[in-house]
Amino acid sequence: MIGTALIGTGHLVRLALRRDRILLPIWILFLVGITYSTTTALEELYKTPESRALLGVTANANSAFLAMLGPLHDTSSLGGLVAWRWGVFSGLFIAIMAMLVVTRHTRAEEEAGRTELISATVVGRHAPLAAAVIVAGGTSLLIGVLQALALIGKDLDATGAFAFGLSTASVGLVFTGVSAFTAQLSENSRVSNAIAGGFLGVTYLFRAAGDAAGESGPQWLTWFSPIGWTEHVRSFGDDRFWVLGISLAAFVLLVGVSAYVVTRRDVGLGLLATRLGPAGGTIGTPFGLAWRLQKGSLIGWSLALLVVGTIYGSVAQAVGQMVQDNPALGQIVQQIGGADAMVDAFFATITQMLGLITSIYLVQAVLRLRSEETSFRAEPLLATPVSRWGWVASHAVFALAGGAVVLASAGLGLGLVHGLRTDDLGTVLPQMLGAALVQLPAAWVIAGVALALFGLFPQFTGVSWAVVSVSLVITLLGPALQLDQWIIDVAPFTHVPKYPDIVAGPLLWLTGVAAVLLAAGFAGFRRRDLTT
Amino acid sequence: MTSAISVSGLVKTFGPTRALDDLDLNVQTGEVHGFLGPNGAGKSTTIRILLGLLRADSGTARLLGGDPWKDTAALHRRLAYVPGDVNLWPNLTGGEVIDLLGRLRGGLRKQRREELLERFELDPRKKGRTYSKGNRQKVALVAALSSDVELLILDEPTSGLDPLMEAVFQDCINDERERGRTVLLSSHILAEVEALCDRVSIIRNGHCVETGTLADLRHLTRTSISAELAGPPNGLANLDGVHDLVAEGNRVKFEVDSDKLDLALKQLVSSGVRTLTSQPPTLEELFLRHYEDAK
Ligand SMILES: Nc1ncnc2c1ncn2[C@@H]1O[C@H](COP(=O)(O)OP(=O)(O)O)[C@@H](O)[C@H]1O
Numbered sequence: 001m002i003g004t005a006l007i008g009t010g011h012l013v014r015l016a017l018r019r020d021r022i023l024l025p026i027w028i029l030f031l032v033g034i035t036y037s038t039t040t041a042l043e044e045l046y047k048t049p050e051s052r053a054l055l056g057v058t059a060n061a062n063s064a065f066l067a068m069l070g071p072l073h074d075t076s077s078l079g080g081l082v083a084w085r086w087g088v089f090s091g092l093f094i095a096i097m098a099m100l101v102v103t104r105h106t107r108a109e110e111e112a113g114r115t116e117l118i119s120a121t122v123v124g125r126h127a128p129l130a131a132a133v134i135v136a137g138g139t140s141l142l143i144g145v146l147q148a149l150a151l152i153g154k155d156l157d158a159t160g161a162f163a164f165g166l167s168t169a170s171v172g173l174v175f176t177g178v179s180a181f182t183a184q185l186s187e188n189s190r191v192s193n194a195i196a197g198g199f200l201g202v203t204y205l206f207r208a209a210g211d212a213a214g215e216s217g218p219q220w221l222t223w224f225s226p227i228g229w230t231e232h233v234r235s236f237g238d239d240r241f242w243v244l245g246i247s248l249a250a251f252v253l254l255v256g257v258s259a260y261v262v263t264r265r266d267v268g269l270g271l272l273a274t275r276l277g278p279a280g281g282t283i284g285t286p287f288g289l290a291w292r293l294q295k296g297s298l299i300g301w302s303l304a305l306l307v308v309g310t311i312y313g314s315v316a317q318a319v320g321q322m323v324q325d326n327p328a329l330g331q332i333v334q335q336i337g338g339a340d341a342m343v344d345a346f347f348a349t350i351t352q353m354l355g356l357i358t359s360i361y362l363v364q365a366v367l368r369l370r371s372e373e374t375s376f377r378a379e380p381l382l383a384t385p386v387s388r389w390g391w392v393a394s395h396a397v398f399a400l401a402g403g404a405v406v407l408a409s410a411g412l413g414l415g416l417v418h419g420l421r422t423d424d425l426g427t428v429l430p431q432m433l434g435a436a437l438v439q440l441p442a443a444w445v446i447a448g449v450a451l452a453l454f455g456l457f458p459q460f461t462g463v464s465w466a467v468v469s470v471s472l473v474i475t476l477l478g479p480a481l482q483l484d485q486w487i488i489d490v491a492p493f494t495h496v497p498k499y500p501d502i503v504a505g506p507l508l509w510l511t512g513v514a515a516v517l518l519a520a521g522f523a524g525f526r527r528r529d530l531t532t
Numbered sequence: 533m534t535s536a537i538s539v540s541g542l543v544k545t546f547g548p549t550r551a552l553d554d555l556d557l558n559v560q561t562g563e564v565h566g567f568l569g570p571n572g573a574g575k576s577t578t579i580r581i582l583l584g585l586l587r588a589d590s591g592t593a594r595l596l597g598g599d600p601w602k603d604t605a606a607l608h609r610r611l612a613y614v615p616g617d618v619n620l621w622p623n624l625t626g627g628e629v630i631d632l633l634g635r636l637r638g639g640l641r642k643q644r645r646e647e648l649l650e651r652f653e654l655d656p657r658k659k660g661r662t663y664s665k666g667n668r669q670k671v672a673l674v675a676a677l678s679s680d681v682e683l684l685i686l687d688e689p690t691s692g693l694d695p696l697m698e699a700v701f702q703d704c705i706n707d708e709r710e711r712g713r714t715v716l717l718s719s720h721i722l723a724e725v726e727a728l729c730d731r732v733s734i735i736r737n738g739h740c741v742e743t744g745t746l747a748d749l750r751h752l753t754r755t756s757i758s759a760e761l762a763g764p765p766n767g768l769a770n771l772d773g774v775h776d777l778v779a780e781g782n783r784v785k786f787e788v789d790s791d792k793l794d795l796a797l798k799q800l801v802s803s804g805v806r807t808l809t810s811q812p813p814t815l816e817e818l819f820l821r822h823y824e825d826a827k
């Protein structure tokens with residue numbers, strides 16, 4: 001039975017590999033390359049055991065670091081540092097890779113009606129899902145092994161190297177399973193990705209919250225996160241391979257459940273039933289339509305960042321507490337300005353990270369224009385009296401003003417909780433709203449790049465995601481990777497003034513750059529052909 | 533008569549592909565004009581240029597007296613368009629899309645909308661993602677046909693409809709003709725064009741090869757004749773315009789150029805005719821001959 005249900009899987013795997021022949025090598029190169037370059041950079045920076053030990057003390061006392069990267073378990077070797085600096089992000093990125101690949105070859109294909117076409121040929125019922133799982137899971141394993149080899153190439157301990165590589169691979173496998181399952185839920189690939197992405201975000205937050213306050217915090221939360229599991233492997237320390245068994249079990253369970261659901265539903269439909277809607281509509285403007293299409297994402301992002309803000313807001317006070325409790329740190333902390341300065345630095349890091357994350361929302365809001373165009377949905381609209389300008393503006397406003405709403409929600413979460421805990425809501429709330437909103441011009445620049453690509457080089461609109469990733473990597477890892485200053489300067493978030501020293505100058509010129517890019521995008525789109 | 537659409541010398545290239553190559557097209561106000569050509573001939577490209585969605589490389593295009601690239605919004609108030617690939621928003625119902633497109637065009641006739649939904653047997657409460665291709669097309673058709681506009685541009689609007697709905701569509705187009713609207717109907721369904729259109733333009737490889745009324749185009753076609761004669765046929769074989777002659781005893785079968793029919797019949801009568809069947813030229817044949825000749 002299973003044999004016939006899998007007929008044709010090989011063909012579909014080859015088809016998927018052909019379609020992804022550019023995308024997958026880029027992912028592999030990226031995830032393996034950063035592993036290698038992070039190791040090189042950290043090797044330069046922390047040559048002596050003493051310098052590594054000092055880093056260990058400061059890193060584990062800094063809530064912002066703990067929330068973002070997790071604890072630094074072992075400083076006896078360079079490997080421990082690499083696992084700390086890069087492990088969580090390596091897991092995040094491979095999860096995104098697995099998610100995009102699985103959805104692209106399952107639900108997106110089904111939505112486009114191509115699965116129907118293929119199912120009518122000699123292809124088993126389970127073949128499309130199996131092929132997607134093989135491609136995403138196989139790529140994850142390959143990335144893991146290559147990461148291990150890269151680390152061994154840097155003369156690191158082989159056991160630790162494989163513990164690290166396989167940890168990364170395990171996150172890829174879990175999210176292969178997660179997306180295989182979310183692909184069954186909805187008829188819409190966008191929704192499938194949103195659910196899987198939401199799951200990734202929430203579980204990342206679980207581990208962030210669990211790690212942020214150190215020993216005194218709710219560390220058990222990290223056990224509810226696939227990325228948290230990789231921390232518990234403690235690569236280059238205890239090398240607890242058994243923890244990977246949890247990931248493997250989750251992978252097998254999720255794929256099994258998904259395969260079961262496949263046998264229970266019709267091709268093209270999802271588990272979440274669709275109901276009848278209204279027989280008539282009230283939408284009568286391009287903006288009305290854009291609101292309808294974008295509001296779900298805007299509300300979802302705002303709520304998510306509100307929650308993230310609340311979580312970080314609630315650990316901020318503990319940051320100050322922790323340094324006071326730690327005599328070894330006392331001197332260093334006094335040098336940088338005391339516990340208050342630590343809390344300020346925490347907020348500076350956190351708001352920058354929130355800004356970077358928000359830029360993903362902005363780009364996604366802009367790219368809606370392109371997906372509307374390529375799916376032929378823009379054409380009937382632009383054949384009505386709606387002007388090209390009006391149509392682009394109707395979506396761009398969600399990136400520009402919507403970005404402000406998302407950031408303000410984050411600031412609100414930070415400010416409310418931290419304000420209440422410090423009994424100073426009146427000053428803290430506006431401060432935190434400000435600290436979040438100063439990120440906006442830099443996010444606008446990224447949205448501007450996306451719109452300019454859309455207007456001028458529509459075939460390359462997807463490059464916007466590369467721009468987001470590069471900006472993320474440069475801003476978060478640039479200093480650690482010891483990149484040249486000019487590279488760091490290219491990333492717009494580099495120039496955002498750090499809380500609490502807010503100055504207007506950079507904000508104005510960043511806004512100016514964004515305006516030029518947006519204008520180029522608008523002008524380009526007005527003069528070009530609609531293309532698919 | 534004024535021209536609703538007049539296009540001359542239109543060229544459009546996509547990289548190495550020459551989608552339109554010196555295309556001419558003339559649609560008069562108030563007529564239903566068939567725009568006929570095989571897949572890839574350039575029909576959709578022409579229509580997209582007329583809608584200002586694509587920009588022509590060279591040549592001129594006038595639509596309702598305006599420039600389709602420059603006067604876009606003003607012109608679009610006066611026309612409705614049904615695309616060849618109708619794709620709806622997954623979360624909007626058919627009814628919401630119909631009302632949206634209608635409102636954007638400046639309002640639609642409520643009563644006509646209801647009547648069309650009934651005639652096309654379309655449930656407007658379903659979400660876009662659950663409609664079949666034919667039903668998506670119906671949504672776009674109802675939106676276009678219930679708008680108060682002068683010109684309808686329909687790009688292969690019936691390619692997903694079943695024969696019953698095809699008949700409903702033809703009725704609707706005849707209604708529009710009576711109301712004095714101009715219709716540009718692109719199609720590769722010959723029977724539809726034959727049943728509906730006042731005039732036809734045939735396009736191949738981006739070039740208009742023929743234009744005129746169906747009657748005008750008949751000179752390009754052949755009529756098939758089969759007859760039983762009183763005696764053996766004579767003289768037919770050498771007659772100008774007679775092709776593929778098969779004679780078995782007193783029976784003959786042949787094809788004759790439609791404008792040489794007279795002579796051929798005289799020749800038959802001279803042998804005495806017992807039975808005679810003739811098949812009139814179909815557009816299908818006309819179409820085939822144009823594209824066969826090219827090979
Ligand atoms: N955006 C495009 N890019 C490249 N080639 C195109 C594009 N649009 C149309 N073509 C090509 O132009 C020719 C005409 O296409 P089209 O106008 O769609 O034909 P029809 O509608 O008559 O089937 C075809 O060869 C097609 O492949």
Ligand SMILES: [Mg+2]
Pocket residue numbers: 572575576577616687688
């Ligand atoms: Mg076409």
